[in-house]
Amino acid sequence: MTPQRSRITLGAVLVAAIVLPSGQDMARAHSDAQGVVKERMEMMERLEELLERLFAVAHGELPYSAELVTVAAEEIRDHSGESLVALFPKGSDGEPSEASPDIWRHSPMFSRYSTMLEATADYLVELDAEPSGASQLPKKWEEVEVPRGMMPGGMMGGMRGLRRSAPDGMSEFDTALWQIAQTCNSCHQAFREED
Template sequence: MRLKVRALVLSAAVFTMAISAATGQSTSPKVAERQQDMKAMAGAAKIIDAMFKDTSPYDSRAFKTAAETIRVHSGHRLSALFEAPVLAEASKASASIEADRPTFDKLAAELGVYASALAVAADRNPAVLAPEMRMKSGDVTMGGPLAKRKAAAPDPVKMPAEHAFHMMLQICTSCHAKFRVKGE
């Protein structure tokens, strides 16, 4: 499975370079690395999603590898890739990252927390995608990662893995909505 994830990352990098060459855009190494990392995380999320949707058989090692891929590419690493100057040719990053650095860094860190919770769930469930990994009615919380909360957020390790996965995807969506150039 690690080979699949590595192959996905490599093919994303080749695709990015080919598009840049074909369109005459020069992608800086930092922007290319950002794009590679984003493609790796998207590919990893698709692997986990397929297991939750039962379109792919559950494989705890593949599930954990995918979760670890997201964890490794989140947090400080993600924040560092978007340090000033954020704006660059061939990048979809918005200057709002620089204007609201604390929120961006918080979302990057939370992404890693949810990914870690998914890795723990894979360790706890080596044979099957157990029922306790699934969301149940009433597991859905109102609002996303940018919503104001009255109470402390629940511990992602204690929630069903599917819920942690959906919360992680909400972080991705919130970050793109807030920090990506509109219309892209």
């Protein structure tokens, strides 16, 4: 073998060593991402269904039953916290996902929103209150405003911070839904890139 050819061969081996494994990793990451992205989209849609149901109860469009409320709140709680975060493995952003890369740049904050959802849903599970009949909630959960600068990290005392942000005189039932919706919306504002 001439020195030149051996250099070419070595070069090819190096290129292969660099390119091939990373190519395979990318392919694997991509198929993983599709699975997990699909899974979390379905989970989020389920959260939406549950929250819409609760808002309908608050507005008297669905008859109130303590069981309906508890079951919906429990399901929201069980999808949040660590199980929500687990559906966002590093690098699972990009088409068709709306996940922002900030999820992994600011992962403690992302986790805190998820924990906050767990806490606000659990609050509703434990709450022994009925809808007031004249709800002060907007019709849609997406319309619950996120106070400017609201960050779970900056909200010392988490739940208390959320409660303070609810409008004065809001019923306990409405306040509980307000807190949940505000958590959804805060996380979306920070970490979801909607088109």
